Amino acid sequence: MNEQDKHNSLLKKERLFNKIAVEKQSSFLATWWIEVANSIKEAGLNWSLEYLEVVMQQQYDIWIEKLNQDPWSSFSFSESVIQIGDKNWVHEMLYLNYPSILPLRYLPANSTVIREEANLKIHLKAIVDTNELKNQVIFLFYVRMSPVIKINLYDLLILNLQEILLEQEDVAIMAVDASWLIFKSMEGEWVFGRQ
Secondary structure, three states, rough: OHHHHHHHHHHHHHHHHHHHHHHHHHHHHHHHHHHHHHHHHHHOOOOOEEEEEEEEEEHHHHHHHHOOOOHHHHHHHHHHEEEEOOOOHHHHHHHOOOOEOOOOOEOOOOOEEEEEOOHHHHHHHHHHHHHOOOOOOEEEEOOOOOOOOEEEEHOOOOOHHHHOOOOOOOOEEEOOOOOOEEEOOOEEEEEEHHH
């Protein structure tokens, strides 16, 4: 095998590796996150994705192909929801502004723990009202997952929060400038923090 053949073989292996990685991540998101997106979409609210995934340059074109396939094609997401980079920058902004006070799981600093109530909508509204938060575009995301939704804060109160604020996930509702944070942990803790 000459050098050109070796090079071509390596390129094919790399492309296959990247294709498998994209397929795995796409399937993972489709099994759980797509239900969240569908719930928001069906409510008819104005929302967008800041990003679905942040990927290496080699995976970008593969992801763009995925956006044109089911189940992603039903959303008509723009190509900008796939960003090239090595960090999920909204998540990084969360960790920078609200570092964890616990070593083994994330619980944000600069915050007050509030006990969870059975009715998520009443609980979220109470936090919004108590802290006099104005309606504004916010980031809604799961701490360990890549997709970041942009939606109006008050629109969250219209949604079925049982379908959005998943019990088995840590959820962040954060001002786009990170000036405040509402965080719900898997352990049922609600936290409000302000910079």
